[in-house]
Amino acid sequence: MADTLINALATLLTFQHLLYMLLGVSVGLTVGVIPGLGGIAGLSLLVPFLYGMDEVSALAMLIGLVAVIPTSDTFSSVLMGIPGSSASQATVLDGFPLARQGQAARALSAAFVSSMFGGLFGALVLTGFVVIARPLILMFGSAELFMLTLFGLSMVAVLAGRSLAKGLAACVVGLLIGSIGGSPATGEFRMIMGFDYLYDGIPLVVVGLGFFAIPEIADLLRRNAAIAEGNALGSGWGQGLRDWWRNVFLSLRCSGLGCMIGAIPGLGGSVVDWIAYGHAVQSTKTDPKFGQGDIRGVVAPESANNAMQGGALLPTMLFGIPGSGSMAVFLGGMVLLGIEPGPAMVGADLDITYSVIWSLAIANVMGAGICLMLALPIARLTRVPFQVLAPFMIALICFAAFQATRDLADLVALLVLGVLGVLMKRFGWPRPALLIGYVLAPQAETYFYQAVQFYDWGFVTRPGVIILALLTVASVVLGLRNRVDDTGSAGSVEAGGTDRQRLPQVLFAAAIGLFFLWALRDALGHSFLGMIFPASAAVIGLAMIALLLPQLVTAAPGHKARFDAELAVTPDQGLAGMWGGIGWIAALVAGSAVLGFYAALLLFFPAFLLLRARTRLVPAALMTASAAGVVLLLAWALSLNFPYGLAQEHMALPWPFS
């Protein structure tokens, strides 16, 4: 075994193999930087190279790709508040406030070194466990998987914000959005309102961008300043390295968590960053500033999401079950290379496994090194006036959103959820709680149903279930003690408002209540198995609204449930400003519906730059041209057809307008 391990390293360390790995790493870093693009887009770019390549080079390239996506996706999470991929959503919570305080370089370097550490840890675990992992993975049956989703949901306790009722209601909104589409047990379609698009549910990318990116863009546009307040980029990346070292044990624990969650097939990678973040909050005793720029909130998810890739390789290679989205892509690549995953990976094909592991380790070092070098120059982006940056970001998130299903409806869903996100931000409803609910809803429902089918109610007495239940209870107790408030500096008493000013937040809570009622009505139209999950969620949600509404109506100003960020803004940034950013995004979406995305983009850019950012004609033209060029290049490389607008329905237009 040790021989095979050393031989695999020796084989890998040739110029040709490392060159291919560098190619994979470069593509991985690029698609990681662009929000919404991930391993799937990366594979489309690399597959044409796979033919005629030797196995080691090809695996080095593919692993290079998937290993570094969670490294570089940090850039947009920290710098723009836009999750670069689903694995970096939690990083936004503290990374972005740090960038706004002018400490982008510090946050980035801490993130990259954590990523590297997590990645190396993942490779190490893989080396030790790959041979004995099979029985361990088989220990997790549907009952244990259900308990794991409950453990994931327990993080809502940490992320519920100032008012627990609000937090739980937000989580229920997420659970209900997550149960749109086919029910796992019966295949009945729930809450689809007659839209074909909703049959498959709303894609994760759209939900992530809608709730995190759009409210941020709307907010930044309103302030009309650069992202970083003040001029200094702050103490540079040396500080970030020291931050990581000071929290090395946190990084280690989160790497372990990430690896474990990755290795268990079925939980999915999009929750690992939240669990790590929740753990960081629960375990921090000294001076927590989570939600307002605590470096530990960056170190934890970034350690976990890279370590997860190592863990996720276990079920991928041993059982052919992809532990995450990018692993599905890696699996496809393996099949194209003629490698069939299965027990042979730790038998006859052990050399392949070890070359995968070494590739993972080396790619993580490569990726983090390149990102560290780029951190300082890229962090300067935060000093660019935001109105100039904004059209690029709006174009980018729209482009990212319709990667999900390549449908105009992706953009409409993005806009609708974006409006909801803006309102939630305004009224202090915790969006992370919603996201956790959304991500875990399908798993919670499926595994619960399967566990009852397989084990009957007796599943609650299984030892694994009991252990996980105890962990969940501990997590809730710890979480309630250390709750994160992400409402930021505006979360002071005056934001509660006078009695007369509280109408908007009461109306919003009531509207959410109506949504729950509607979901309950929809659920009751289905069979028992199709209805029980959304109906239970809706009932819990209604109970929370029943608690919350009286608080909002009667409680004194300064009560923890009362919050309206609008009351803390200065009069010159009125309500119109709040909707300005959304208005521009809506214009781009409407333009796409009429003219198609590309033509709409060509009009949107100059319009925004000239009318809103008030740039001169020449720079506006140059920026439009460069954006058009980049989008075109991406679309061409991904062999992407833009969604049709009305114009395309009626006449044949040449690509990229078609």
Add this chain to the structure above:
Amino acid sequence: MSKNLGITRRTGLAMALWTGVALTLPMSAQASVSFEGETIEWIIPFSPGGGSDTWARFNAPFLQKYLPGNPTVVVVNEPGGGSTKGANLYAARAKPDGLQLLGTSGSTQFPYLLNDPRVRYDYQDWKVVMASPTGGVVYTTPATGVTAPEEIGKLADQKLTYASQGATSLDLVPLLAFEAMGLDARHVFGFQGRSDGRIAFERGEVNIDYQTSSAYISNVQPLVEAGQAVPLFSWGALDEDGVLVRDPTFPDLPHFGEAYETLTGQPAEGPEFDAYFAFFAAGFPAQKLVVVPSETPDEIVTAYEAAFEAMKADPEYQSAKEAVLGTYEQVTGPQAQTLFERGTTIAPELRDQVVEMLAGEYGVRLGE
């Protein structure tokens, strides 16, 4: 089945053309059709990374190499609605110029056969240029007391559990199979793929399962050797006349028809068997189809058929094909036509029978 499976005019024509091409391979097509400088879009109505996507990405470079004029062949993913969205888009947009292909799968055929309201495509508007068959093996655990395929009768009065991806997914085939055999099988839904179901088998949560051939060979064969699994039967294959025969990959295993006879003592026929057979054909022997609009000129279709035939001789194709295609050969011409017809037609009364059974026993209401 009332459907006439003899040689129709269209089949006859295709057969004649195809034979002509086959005789003069590979030059003749290049004379009449050239895709030089063109980009051919191969629409796959599934996400990247899955089986259909991998299949198309495997074939695309060879198609590029052997099509006259060496066009660029790109795989375009249009996922959604369990593949109905991409097929709908293709039906609405594709022109008969050979520049857009659609790669369908059993999951595209099934909703069509079941009259799912989301379906706005009609296989009658398309013609097949290539068909890619697949197969699979059903196996059980020795805990059922079964030690060899002949002992399948021991399953008759046992409670069986199967990990299913959904009643209208490809797992409809095992559902109808167990139903026809009179087995008492409970289908637990919500699994994400066959490998997911195999893990449930290894965990002991289910006691009957099937895997496609290549996954069976690499993942279940070791279990059989370790005494943890017992093969029961293969789904079987269709010969040139559309008759069910043993799967050439597993010549020693009985096919479903034989297992049916062993278990029930009845010949493999009757409405339940026919219902099974219609979906079996769409799900396995005709699982993956490459189609173009019917109005596509014959010289374009023959150019494609010639390219698919030529790629089979490519040594690179041969060395890599097993992991992607299993042990099956992709077919064109009359053989593909037979599979296409078998996999995309169903007698209305059989459809109603299946839809009623799904609604009555599994609460499946199509598209609602």
